[in-house]
Amino acid sequence: MARTKNDMREAVMVAAKATVQAHGYNALSFRELAKEVGIKSASVHYHFPTKGDLGAALARRYTEEGAAYLAELLATSNDASWCMERYADIFRAALANDNRMCLCGIMSAELDDLPPEVRAEVDKFAAMNVGWLIKVLSRAKPSASEQDLQEHGMAIFAAIEGAQLVARGCQDISIYDRTIRAYRTTGLIL
Amino acid sequence: MARTKNDMREAVMVAAKATVQAHGYNALSFRELAKEVGIKSASVHYHFPTKGDLGAALARRYTEEGAAYLAELLATSNDASWCMERYADIFRAALANDNRMCLCGIMSAELDDLPPEVRAEVDKFAAMNVGWLIKVLSRAKPSASEQDLQEHGMAIFAAIEGAQLVARGCQDISIYDRTIRAYRTTGLIL
DNA sequence: CGCAACCTATCTATCGATAGACAGACAAAA
DNA sequence: TTTTGTCTGTCTATCGATAGATAGGTTGCG
Numbered sequence: 001m002a003r004t005k006n007d008m009r010e011a012v013m014v015a016a017k018a019t020v021q022a023h024g025y026n027a028l029s030f031r032e033l034a035k036e037v038g039i040k041s042a043s044v045h046y047h048f049p050t051k052g053d054l055g056a057a058l059a060r061r062y063t064e065e066g067a068a069y070l071a072e073l074l075a076t077s078n079d080a081s082w083c084m085e086r087y088a089d090i091f092r093a094a095l096a097n098d099n100r101m102c103l104c105g106i107m108s109a110e111l112d113d114l115p116p117e118v119r120a121e122v123d124k125f126a127a128m129n130v131g132w133l134i135k136v137l138s139r140a141k142p143s144a145s146e147q148d149l150q151e152h153g154m155a156i157f158a159a160i161e162g163a164q165l166v167a168r169g170c171q172d173i174s175i176y177d178r179t180i181r182a183y184r185t186t187g188l189i190l
Numbered sequence: 191m192a193r194t195k196n197d198m199r200e201a202v203m204v205a206a207k208a209t210v211q212a213h214g215y216n217a218l219s220f221r222e223l224a225k226e227v228g229i230k231s232a233s234v235h236y237h238f239p240t241k242g243d244l245g246a247a248l249a250r251r252y253t254e255e256g257a258a259y260l261a262e263l264l265a266t267s268n269d270a271s272w273c274m275e276r277y278a279d280i281f282r283a284a285l286a287n288d289n290r291m292c293l294c295g296i297m298s299a300e301l302d303d304l305p306p307e308v309r310a311e312v313d314k315f316a317a318m319n320v321g322w323l324i325k326v327l328s329r330a331k332p333s334a335s336e337q338d339l340q341e342h343g344m345a346i347f348a349a350i351e352g353a354q355l356v357a358r359g360c361q362d363i364s365i366y367d368r369t370i371r372a373y374r375t376t377g378l379i380l
Numbered sequence: 381c382g383c384a385a386c387c388t389a390t391c392t393a394t395c396g397a398t399a400g401a402c403a404g405a406c407a408a409a410a
Numbered sequence: 411t412t413t414t415g416t417c418t419g420t421c422t423a424t425c426g427a428t429a430g431a432t433a434g435g436t437t438g439c440g
Contacts (some may be wrong), residue, residue, distance in 0.1 A: 023399080157356060232398080
Protein backbone atom coordinates (compact mmCIF):
# COMPACT_ATOMS: atom_id res chain seq x y z
CA MET A 1 0.00 0.00 0.00
CA ALA A 2 1.10 3.52 0.72
CA ARG A 3 1.42 5.06 -2.68
CA THR A 4 3.70 7.99 -3.07
CA LYS A 5 2.88 11.12 -1.16
CA ASN A 6 1.41 12.88 -4.13
CA ASP A 7 -0.84 9.97 -5.03
CA MET A 8 -2.62 10.01 -1.71
CA ARG A 9 -2.61 13.78 -1.51
CA GLU A 10 -4.25 13.75 -4.89
CA ALA A 11 -6.88 11.22 -3.83
CA VAL A 12 -7.73 13.32 -0.81
CA MET A 13 -8.19 16.41 -2.92
CA VAL A 14 -10.41 14.63 -5.40
CA ALA A 15 -12.66 13.31 -2.65
CA ALA A 16 -12.66 16.64 -0.84
CA LYS A 17 -13.61 18.51 -3.96
CA ALA A 18 -16.59 16.24 -4.53
CA THR A 19 -17.73 16.64 -0.94
CA VAL A 20 -17.46 20.41 -0.91
CA GLN A 21 -19.32 20.74 -4.19
CA ALA A 22 -22.12 18.61 -2.77
CA HIS A 23 -22.25 19.67 0.87
CA GLY A 24 -20.07 22.72 1.34
CA TYR A 25 -16.86 23.46 3.15
CA ASN A 26 -18.33 23.09 6.61
CA ALA A 27 -19.49 19.58 5.86
CA LEU A 28 -15.98 18.56 4.91
CA SER A 29 -14.82 16.10 7.56
CA PHE A 30 -11.34 14.68 7.93
CA ARG A 31 -12.78 11.41 9.18
CA GLU A 32 -15.20 10.97 6.31
CA LEU A 33 -12.56 12.03 3.86
CA ALA A 34 -10.08 9.53 5.29
CA LYS A 35 -12.62 6.75 5.09
CA GLU A 36 -13.26 7.48 1.42
CA VAL A 37 -9.63 7.31 0.41
CA GLY A 38 -8.76 4.41 2.69
CA ILE A 39 -6.55 5.99 5.31
CA LYS A 40 -7.05 7.37 8.83
CA SER A 41 -8.00 10.92 9.66
CA ALA A 42 -4.67 11.62 11.33
CA SER A 43 -2.99 10.80 8.03
CA VAL A 44 -5.01 13.43 6.25
CA HIS A 45 -3.45 15.93 8.60
CA TYR A 46 -0.09 14.72 7.36
CA HIS A 47 -0.94 15.91 3.86
CA PHE A 48 -2.93 18.97 4.93
CA PRO A 49 -1.99 20.19 8.42
CA THR A 50 -5.25 22.09 8.93
CA LYS A 51 -8.64 22.15 7.32
CA GLY A 52 -7.93 25.63 6.08
CA ASP A 53 -4.89 24.36 4.21
CA LEU A 54 -6.99 21.76 2.49
CA GLY A 55 -9.74 24.22 1.64
CA ALA A 56 -7.33 26.75 0.24
CA ALA A 57 -5.51 24.12 -1.80
CA LEU A 58 -8.84 22.93 -3.18
CA ALA A 59 -10.02 26.37 -4.16
CA ARG A 60 -6.67 27.31 -5.65
CA ARG A 61 -6.55 24.25 -7.85
CA TYR A 62 -10.18 24.71 -8.80
CA THR A 63 -9.40 28.19 -10.07
CA GLU A 64 -6.27 27.01 -11.87
CA GLU A 65 -7.99 24.13 -13.62
CA GLY A 66 -10.89 26.34 -14.56
CA ALA A 67 -8.56 28.96 -15.96
CA ALA A 68 -6.72 26.37 -18.00
CA TYR A 69 -9.92 24.99 -19.48
CA LEU A 70 -11.24 28.45 -20.29
CA ALA A 71 -7.98 29.43 -21.94
CA GLU A 72 -8.26 26.33 -24.06
CA LEU A 73 -11.76 27.37 -25.11
CA LEU A 74 -10.55 30.80 -26.13
CA ALA A 75 -7.77 29.26 -28.15
CA THR A 76 -10.08 26.79 -29.85
CA SER A 77 -12.60 29.15 -31.35
CA ASN A 78 -13.06 32.80 -32.17
CA ASP A 79 -16.81 32.45 -31.92
CA ALA A 80 -17.89 34.30 -28.79
CA SER A 81 -21.31 32.66 -28.74
CA TRP A 82 -19.76 29.23 -28.90
CA CYS A 83 -17.41 30.06 -26.02
CA MET A 84 -20.32 31.31 -23.97
CA GLU A 85 -22.28 28.15 -24.56
CA ARG A 86 -19.35 26.03 -23.43
CA TYR A 87 -19.05 28.28 -20.41
CA ALA A 88 -22.65 27.68 -19.40
CA ASP A 89 -22.08 23.99 -20.00
CA ILE A 90 -19.42 23.90 -17.28
CA PHE A 91 -21.86 24.98 -14.62
CA ARG A 92 -24.50 22.68 -16.01
CA ALA A 93 -22.13 19.75 -15.70
CA ALA A 94 -21.79 20.32 -11.96
CA LEU A 95 -25.56 20.12 -11.57
CA ALA A 96 -25.74 17.04 -13.76
CA ASN A 97 -23.09 15.46 -11.56
CA ASP A 98 -25.37 14.67 -8.62
CA ASN A 99 -26.72 18.18 -8.16
CA ARG A 100 -23.36 19.64 -7.26
CA MET A 101 -22.37 23.29 -7.29
CA CYS A 102 -19.48 25.44 -8.31
CA LEU A 103 -16.93 25.12 -5.54
CA CYS A 104 -16.61 28.85 -5.12
CA GLY A 105 -20.32 29.44 -5.40
CA ILE A 106 -21.10 27.18 -2.50
CA MET A 107 -18.18 28.63 -0.57
CA SER A 108 -19.51 32.13 -1.11
CA ALA A 109 -22.61 31.12 0.77
CA GLU A 110 -20.48 29.94 3.69
CA LEU A 111 -18.18 32.93 3.51
CA ASP A 112 -18.34 33.97 7.15
CA ASP A 113 -17.16 30.57 8.33
CA LEU A 114 -14.23 30.28 5.95
CA PRO A 115 -10.64 30.71 7.07
CA PRO A 116 -9.09 33.80 5.47
CA GLU A 117 -6.84 31.81 3.17
CA VAL A 118 -9.88 30.06 1.69
CA ARG A 119 -11.80 33.30 1.40
CA ALA A 120 -9.01 34.82 -0.65
CA GLU A 121 -9.28 32.01 -3.18
CA VAL A 122 -13.00 32.59 -3.60
CA ASP A 123 -12.28 36.15 -4.66
CA LYS A 124 -9.65 35.01 -7.12
CA PHE A 125 -12.03 32.54 -8.73
CA ALA A 126 -14.62 35.24 -9.33
CA ALA A 127 -12.02 37.60 -10.75
CA MET A 128 -10.67 34.90 -13.04
CA ASN A 129 -14.13 34.13 -14.41
CA VAL A 130 -15.06 37.75 -14.95
CA GLY A 131 -11.71 38.34 -16.67
CA TRP A 132 -12.36 35.53 -19.11
CA LEU A 133 -15.90 36.68 -19.80
CA ILE A 134 -14.61 40.16 -20.55
CA LYS A 135 -12.25 38.70 -23.14
CA VAL A 136 -15.09 36.85 -24.79
CA LEU A 137 -17.38 39.85 -24.69
CA SER A 138 -14.74 42.12 -26.17
CA ARG A 139 -14.59 39.85 -29.20
CA ALA A 140 -18.30 40.28 -29.77
CA LYS A 141 -18.47 43.95 -28.79
CA PRO A 142 -15.10 45.44 -29.74
CA SER A 143 -16.45 48.96 -29.45
CA ALA A 144 -17.73 48.64 -25.88
CA SER A 145 -16.09 50.63 -23.12
CA GLU A 146 -13.92 48.92 -20.54
CA GLN A 147 -16.45 49.69 -17.83
CA ASP A 148 -19.34 48.27 -19.83
CA LEU A 149 -17.41 45.10 -20.47
CA GLN A 150 -16.53 44.82 -16.80
CA GLU A 151 -20.14 45.19 -15.68
CA HIS A 152 -21.43 42.88 -18.34
CA GLY A 153 -18.88 40.21 -17.45
CA MET A 154 -19.76 40.39 -13.78
CA ALA A 155 -23.42 40.21 -14.63
CA ILE A 156 -23.02 37.06 -16.68
CA PHE A 157 -20.94 35.36 -14.00
CA ALA A 158 -23.42 36.28 -11.28
CA ALA A 159 -26.41 35.26 -13.38
CA ILE A 160 -24.97 31.85 -14.15
CA GLU A 161 -23.99 31.22 -10.54
CA GLY A 162 -27.53 32.19 -9.60
CA ALA A 163 -29.09 29.89 -12.18
CA GLN A 164 -27.04 27.07 -10.74
CA LEU A 165 -27.99 27.95 -7.17
CA VAL A 166 -31.70 28.14 -7.88
CA ALA A 167 -31.80 25.03 -10.04
CA ARG A 168 -29.96 23.17 -7.32
CA GLY A 169 -32.35 24.44 -4.68
CA CYS A 170 -35.26 23.11 -6.69
CA GLN A 171 -33.33 19.97 -7.62
CA ASP A 172 -34.37 20.46 -11.21
CA ILE A 173 -31.72 20.87 -13.86
CA SER A 174 -34.32 21.93 -16.42
CA ILE A 175 -34.62 25.14 -14.43
CA TYR A 176 -30.99 25.81 -15.24
CA ASP A 177 -31.52 25.14 -18.91
CA ARG A 178 -34.57 27.34 -19.18
CA THR A 179 -32.92 30.11 -17.22
CA ILE A 180 -29.87 30.10 -19.47
CA ARG A 181 -32.19 30.19 -22.47
CA ALA A 182 -33.92 33.24 -21.05
CA TYR A 183 -30.55 34.90 -20.49
CA ARG A 184 -29.86 34.39 -24.15
CA THR A 185 -33.30 35.59 -25.23
CA THR A 186 -33.02 38.78 -23.26
CA GLY A 187 -29.52 39.44 -24.53
CA LEU A 188 -27.65 39.05 -21.26
CA ILE A 189 -25.48 36.34 -22.75
CA LEU A 190 -24.42 35.98 -26.33
CA MET B 191 -39.22 36.64 33.72
CA ALA B 192 -40.64 34.04 31.45
CA ARG B 193 -42.64 36.09 29.03
CA THR B 194 -45.53 34.40 27.33
CA LYS B 195 -44.77 31.45 25.14
CA ASN B 196 -45.13 33.40 21.93
CA ASP B 197 -42.81 36.15 23.08
CA MET B 198 -39.90 33.80 23.55
CA ARG B 199 -40.75 31.76 20.50
CA GLU B 200 -40.70 34.99 18.56
CA ALA B 201 -37.35 36.03 20.00
CA VAL B 202 -35.86 32.68 19.05
CA MET B 203 -37.10 33.00 15.50
CA VAL B 204 -35.72 36.50 15.12
CA ALA B 205 -32.29 35.44 16.34
CA ALA B 206 -32.37 32.28 14.26
CA LYS B 207 -33.28 34.15 11.12
CA ALA B 208 -30.35 36.50 11.56
CA THR B 209 -27.97 33.62 12.15
CA VAL B 210 -29.12 31.61 9.14
CA GLN B 211 -28.92 34.59 6.82
CA ALA B 212 -25.36 35.21 7.99
CA HIS B 213 -23.99 31.69 8.46
CA GLY B 214 -26.47 29.22 7.02
CA TYR B 215 -28.70 26.54 8.46
CA ASN B 216 -25.87 24.25 9.48
CA ALA B 217 -24.30 26.96 11.61
CA LEU B 218 -27.54 27.36 13.53
CA SER B 219 -26.85 26.11 17.04
CA PHE B 220 -29.43 25.65 19.77
CA ARG B 221 -26.85 26.60 22.36
CA GLU B 222 -25.80 29.81 20.67
CA LEU B 223 -29.40 30.67 19.94
CA ALA B 224 -30.37 30.09 23.56
CA LYS B 225 -27.54 32.31 24.76
CA GLU B 226 -28.68 35.12 22.50
CA VAL B 227 -32.25 35.14 23.76
CA GLY B 228 -31.33 34.48 27.37
CA ILE B 229 -32.56 30.93 27.97
CA LYS B 230 -30.98 27.47 27.93
CA SER B 231 -30.74 25.25 24.92
CA ALA B 232 -33.14 22.71 26.36
CA SER B 233 -35.78 25.42 26.46
CA VAL B 234 -35.37 26.10 22.78
CA HIS B 235 -36.39 22.49 22.22
CA TYR B 236 -39.55 23.26 24.11
CA HIS B 237 -40.55 25.81 21.46
CA PHE B 238 -39.11 23.90 18.51
CA PRO B 239 -38.80 20.17 19.22
CA THR B 240 -36.19 19.60 16.52
CA LYS B 241 -33.88 21.76 14.50
CA GLY B 242 -35.87 20.85 11.42
CA ASP B 243 -39.00 22.27 13.01
CA LEU B 244 -37.21 25.54 13.63
CA GLY B 245 -35.77 25.69 10.15
CA ALA B 246 -39.09 24.96 8.50
CA ALA B 247 -40.87 27.54 10.65
CA LEU B 248 -38.23 30.10 9.72
CA ALA B 249 -38.44 29.45 6.02
CA ARG B 250 -42.23 29.37 6.05
CA ARG B 251 -42.48 32.72 7.75
CA TYR B 252 -39.80 34.14 5.49
CA THR B 253 -41.84 33.21 2.45
CA GLU B 254 -45.05 34.54 3.98
CA GLU B 255 -43.57 37.88 4.94
CA GLY B 256 -41.93 38.22 1.56
CA ALA B 257 -45.19 37.44 -0.21
CA ALA B 258 -47.03 40.02 1.88
CA TYR B 259 -44.48 42.70 1.09
CA LEU B 260 -44.49 41.91 -2.60
CA ALA B 261 -48.28 41.96 -2.74
CA GLU B 262 -48.15 45.39 -1.16
CA LEU B 263 -45.75 46.55 -3.86
CA LEU B 264 -48.05 45.31 -6.58
CA ALA B 265 -50.97 47.11 -4.98
CA THR B 266 -49.03 50.33 -4.57
CA SER B 267 -48.01 50.93 -8.13
CA ASN B 268 -48.80 49.82 -11.64
CA ASP B 269 -45.33 50.72 -12.79
CA ALA B 270 -43.54 47.45 -13.53
CA SER B 271 -40.12 49.08 -13.57
CA TRP B 272 -40.71 50.61 -10.17
CA CYS B 273 -41.81 47.25 -8.76
CA MET B 274 -38.71 45.63 -10.17
CA GLU B 275 -36.44 48.21 -8.60
CA ARG B 276 -38.06 47.70 -5.22
CA TYR B 277 -37.63 43.97 -5.73
CA ALA B 278 -33.91 44.32 -6.32
CA ASP B 279 -33.75 46.58 -3.27
CA ILE B 280 -34.97 43.76 -1.05
CA PHE B 281 -31.98 41.59 -1.88
CA ARG B 282 -29.69 44.58 -1.61
CA ALA B 283 -30.93 45.25 1.89
CA ALA B 284 -29.84 41.80 3.05
CA LEU B 285 -26.31 42.49 1.82
CA ALA B 286 -26.31 45.93 3.42
CA ASN B 287 -27.35 44.29 6.67
CA ASP B 288 -23.96 42.84 7.56
CA ASN B 289 -23.42 40.98 4.30
CA ARG B 290 -26.36 38.67 4.86
CA MET B 291 -28.12 36.57 2.24
CA CYS B 292 -31.61 35.61 1.25
CA LEU B 293 -32.63 32.89 3.68
CA CYS B 294 -33.65 30.54 0.92
CA GLY B 295 -30.66 31.37 -1.23
CA ILE B 296 -28.23 30.33 1.44
CA MET B 297 -30.34 27.28 2.21
CA SER B 298 -30.24 26.25 -1.44
CA ALA B 299 -26.49 25.99 -1.14
CA GLU B 300 -26.87 23.66 1.83
CA LEU B 301 -29.69 21.70 0.26
CA ASP B 302 -28.33 18.21 0.78
CA ASP B 303 -28.06 18.70 4.52
CA LEU B 304 -31.54 20.09 5.01
CA PRO B 305 -34.35 18.08 6.57
CA PRO B 306 -37.11 17.44 4.04
CA GLU B 307 -39.54 19.82 5.70
CA VAL B 308 -37.05 22.67 5.32
CA ARG B 309 -36.29 21.72 1.76
CA ALA B 310 -39.94 21.94 0.84
CA GLU B 311 -40.06 25.53 2.06
CA VAL B 312 -37.10 26.49 -0.10
CA ASP B 313 -39.02 25.34 -3.15
CA LYS B 314 -42.07 27.32 -2.10
CA PHE B 315 -40.04 30.48 -1.70
CA ALA B 316 -38.65 30.21 -5.21
CA ALA B 317 -42.11 29.52 -6.64
CA MET B 318 -43.57 32.49 -4.78
CA ASN B 319 -40.90 34.82 -6.13
CA VAL B 320 -41.20 33.62 -9.70
CA GLY B 321 -44.96 33.91 -9.48
CA TRP B 322 -44.73 37.53 -8.41
CA LEU B 323 -42.17 38.35 -11.08
CA ILE B 324 -44.46 36.86 -13.72
CA LYS B 325 -47.25 39.16 -12.58
CA VAL B 326 -44.97 42.17 -12.88
CA LEU B 327 -43.66 41.08 -16.27
CA SER B 328 -47.13 40.46 -17.62
CA ARG B 329 -47.96 44.09 -16.90
CA ALA B 330 -45.03 45.23 -19.00
CA LYS B 331 -45.35 42.57 -21.69
CA PRO B 332 -49.07 41.76 -21.92
CA SER B 333 -48.61 40.02 -25.24
CA ALA B 334 -45.95 37.57 -24.10
CA SER B 335 -46.71 33.89 -23.95
CA GLU B 336 -47.15 32.14 -20.65
CA GLN B 337 -43.99 30.13 -21.23
CA ASP B 338 -41.93 33.19 -22.05
CA LEU B 339 -43.15 34.90 -18.91
CA GLN B 340 -42.34 31.82 -16.86
CA GLU B 341 -38.81 31.57 -18.19
CA HIS B 342 -38.21 35.27 -17.89
CA GLY B 343 -39.45 35.32 -14.29
CA MET B 344 -37.22 32.42 -13.34
CA ALA B 345 -34.29 34.09 -15.03
CA ILE B 346 -34.73 37.31 -13.08
CA PHE B 347 -35.05 35.49 -9.79
CA ALA B 348 -31.97 33.39 -10.47
CA ALA B 349 -29.95 36.35 -11.70
CA ILE B 350 -30.71 38.41 -8.62
CA GLU B 351 -29.93 35.54 -6.27
CA GLY B 352 -26.68 35.11 -8.13
CA ALA B 353 -25.81 38.79 -7.90
CA GLN B 354 -26.35 38.58 -4.17
CA LEU B 355 -24.25 35.43 -3.87
CA VAL B 356 -21.33 36.80 -5.84
CA ALA B 357 -21.38 40.21 -4.17
CA ARG B 358 -21.43 38.49 -0.81
CA GLY B 359 -18.56 36.25 -1.79
CA CYS B 360 -16.50 39.29 -2.68
CA GLN B 361 -17.82 41.21 0.32
CA ASP B 362 -18.50 44.15 -1.94
CA ILE B 363 -22.02 45.50 -2.25
CA SER B 364 -21.03 47.65 -5.20
CA ILE B 365 -20.73 44.43 -7.17
CA TYR B 366 -24.41 43.87 -6.54
CA ASP B 367 -25.29 47.37 -7.68
CA ARG B 368 -23.24 47.18 -10.84
CA THR B 369 -24.56 43.73 -11.66
CA ILE B 370 -28.16 44.85 -11.30
CA ARG B 371 -27.36 47.82 -13.52
CA ALA B 372 -26.00 45.51 -16.17
CA TYR B 373 -29.13 43.36 -15.92
CA ARG B 374 -31.11 46.48 -16.69
CA THR B 375 -28.82 47.57 -19.51
CA THR B 376 -29.04 44.23 -21.25
CA GLY B 377 -32.80 44.08 -20.86
CA LEU B 378 -33.00 41.15 -18.47
CA ILE B 379 -34.86 43.25 -15.96
CA LEU B 380 -37.16 46.12 -16.65
C1' DC C 381 20.33 4.47 9.24
C1' DG C 382 16.81 7.88 8.27
C1' DC C 383 13.07 9.66 6.29
C1' DA C 384 8.31 9.23 4.31
C1' DA C 385 3.79 7.66 4.99
C1' DC C 386 0.64 6.01 7.80
C1' DC C 387 -0.89 4.25 12.17
C1' DT C 388 -3.25 4.08 17.21
C1' DA C 389 -4.90 6.54 20.77
C1' DT C 390 -6.50 10.44 22.71
C1' DC C 391 -7.79 15.42 23.73
C1' DT C 392 -11.01 19.14 23.85
C1' DA C 393 -15.00 21.30 21.98
C1' DT C 394 -19.46 21.29 20.22
C1' DC C 395 -23.56 19.33 18.31
C1' DG C 396 -28.86 17.98 18.74
C1' DA C 397 -31.55 15.77 21.81
C1' DT C 398 -33.61 13.88 26.14
C1' DA C 399 -34.85 12.98 31.11
C1' DG C 400 -36.33 14.75 35.03
C1' DA C 401 -36.93 18.53 38.38
C1' DC C 402 -38.93 22.87 39.79
C1' DA C 403 -41.23 27.44 40.22
C1' DG C 404 -45.10 30.05 39.16
C1' DA C 405 -49.83 30.62 37.21
C1' DC C 406 -54.39 29.36 37.44
C1' DA C 407 -58.56 26.85 37.91
C1' DA C 408 -61.42 23.53 40.15
C1' DA C 409 -62.61 21.32 44.43
C1' DA C 410 -63.22 21.31 49.43
C1' DT D 411 -60.87 31.00 51.40
C1' DT D 412 -57.81 27.62 51.27
C1' DT D 413 -56.15 23.56 49.20
C1' DT D 414 -55.09 20.61 45.50
C1' DG D 415 -53.79 19.42 40.92
C1' DT D 416 -52.40 20.50 36.41
C1' DC D 417 -50.04 23.04 32.88
C1' DT D 418 -46.31 26.13 31.17
C1' DG D 419 -41.83 27.49 30.69
C1' DT D 420 -37.58 27.02 32.17
C1' DC D 421 -33.86 24.73 34.45
C1' DT D 422 -29.68 21.18 35.37
C1' DA D 423 -27.40 17.32 33.88
C1' DT D 424 -26.27 14.22 30.66
C1' DC D 425 -26.14 11.21 26.42
C1' DG D 426 -23.91 9.61 22.13
C1' DA D 427 -21.96 11.37 17.94
C1' DT D 428 -18.77 13.98 15.63
C1' DA D 429 -15.52 17.69 14.87
C1' DG D 430 -10.38 19.23 14.19
C1' DA D 431 -6.15 18.47 16.02
C1' DT D 432 -1.94 16.32 18.27
C1' DA D 433 1.61 13.10 20.29
C1' DG D 434 4.04 9.41 19.55
C1' DG D 435 4.56 4.73 17.61
C1' DT D 436 5.13 1.52 13.42
C1' DT D 437 6.36 0.14 8.85
C1' DG D 438 8.95 -0.07 4.78
C1' DC D 439 11.89 1.82 1.22
C1' DG D 440 16.38 3.70 -0.38
